[in-house]
Amino acid sequence: MTNKAKLQNLIQDVFLLTSEEFRFDLKRSEVETWDSFGVVSMAVGVQQTFGYHFTPEEATSIQGVDDIIKVLTSKGMAFD
Amino acid sequence: MLLREMNDLSRWHLSGCDAYRAVWPAFSEAQSFAELPFLHVGVFKHRIWRTSGEGIAHQRTLKSSSTSGTSSQIALDGRSGALQAQSSAAILKDLLGADQRPLLILDDVKSLQQRGEVSARVTAAMSLRPLSNEMHFLLSGSENAQSLDWNKVGEMCAKSPRLLVYGFTWMLWMGWAQGTIPDEVRAALAKTQVFFVHSGGWKKLEAMKVSREQFDGALCGLCAPGSGVLDFYGLVEQVGIIYPLCSAGFRHVPRWASVIVRDPWTMQPLINEPGMLQLMNPLAFGAPYHNVLTEDMGRMVEGDCECGRTGQRFELLGRMPKAEVRGCANV
Numbered sequence: 001m002t003n004k005a006k007l008q009n010l011i012q013d014v015f016l017l018t019s020e021e022f023r024f025d026l027k028r029s030e031v032e033t034w035d036s037f038g039v040v041s042m043a044v045g046v047q048q049t050f051g052y053h054f055t056p057e058e059a060t061s062i063q064g065v066d067d068i069i070k071v072l073t074s075k076g077m078a079f080d
Numbered sequence: 081m082l083l084r085e086m087n088d089l090s091r092w093h094l095s096g097c098d099a100y101r102a103v104w105p106a107f108s109e110a111q112s113f114a115e116l117p118f119l120h121v122g123v124f125k126h127r128i129w130r131t132s133g134e135g136i137a138h139q140r141t142l143k144s145s146s147t148s149g150t151s152s153q154i155a156l157d158g159r160s161g162a163l164q165a166q167s168s169a170a171i172l173k174d175l176l177g178a179d180q181r182p183l184l185i186l187d188d189v190k191s192l193q194q195r196g197e198v199s200a201r202v203t204a205a206m207s208l209r210p211l212s213n214e215m216h217f218l219l220s221g222s223e224n225a226q227s228l229d230w231n232k233v234g235e236m237c238a239k240s241p242r243l244l245v246y247g248f249t250w251m252l253w254m255g256w257a258q259g260t261i262p263d264e265v266r267a268a269l270a271k272t273q274v275f276f277v278h279s280g281g282w283k284k285l286e287a288m289k290v291s292r293e294q295f296d297g298a299l300c301g302l303c304a305p306g307s308g309v310l311d312f313y314g315l316v317e318q319v320g321i322i323y324p325l326c327s328a329g330f331r332h333v334p335r336w337a338s339v340i341v342r343d344p345w346t347m348q349p350l351i352n353e354p355g356m357l358q359l360m361n362p363l364a365f366g367a368p369y370h371n372v373l374t375e376d377m378g379r380m381v382e383g384d385c386e387c388g389r390t391g392q393r394f395e396l397l398g399r400m401p402k403a404e405v406r407g408c409a410n411v
Contacts, residue, residue, distance in 0.1 A: 037202065037206070040192055
């Protein structure tokens, strides 16, 4: 499974989204469940799926799926 | 100062919550904490109270873990949440220090993944976030203490010489103290300083005849010297204010909160006598849970504490007779 597919599964799982609701340009402000508890859930999910643990500052500064990809890409993961 | 804030906050709720105004239609100003309008904790089981006003955006509903089938439900909001997070962090830093360390939580990460709701357990665990630099959920199944991921514990022992662990009291006992710990993890724990923080109630352990000394000894005995256990009392109806047990056996009230004890028959405030605990704080804007009469018994104690802290303190004495056995009150 590609990293993109893994991330899509993770985001859908963490934020209780259907595949129709998911987009790679989805913003935090569009997702009801992406609140402070959602931030923690997402950070734990990223750690479990990709082995990278967001710093608390990184986790709270992420404003959309594209920001997650940017951080993980900067850590050497490919999302093409 | 605090009395003035509580008067202002009471008027805020009277202005923004019709149901609250219906309960206290004639209130204008209190001259003492005992005169302030309050609600009994039981009313939060029957409706979700909400106060509307400028800057208030309601978020998830915090649900207590009831043993009766009916949970208390508190409407959280961002403005109060920010203050409540600062409050609980300040209280915990006073006892645990400000340095950050990995936080291991006896819960399933799926407890965070609920639309519109959050549990008392997750909320209590999140109060430790400011003291953590990373967070891991140890259970697969939120009620399955035996599903504890010992491999993760071992991994974190190898990574950090100090760990913070949070769990409901009974879960720490069943899952950790009574758990089957692999030998290599047991060896790693013996070299790791662990601070266990727990809340949620002693009822299940009382039924199993487990004393506080046994509980603390079983947890700390597995870990390096300097490890400790912190038991805190808190209610979902007072989110943001927690009352850890001090070394002298008392609960200290932060400067930004107040507690009174009332005679259950006359409702008069009592000092040095047991009665019903009433808890208040100025941190709740989204619903009128700023001042609640609990079903817990306590005794206000005058004078400075042996532990060195000053200010209000009380002794928690248990549930009021015939009160419902609650899942999230640490009695």
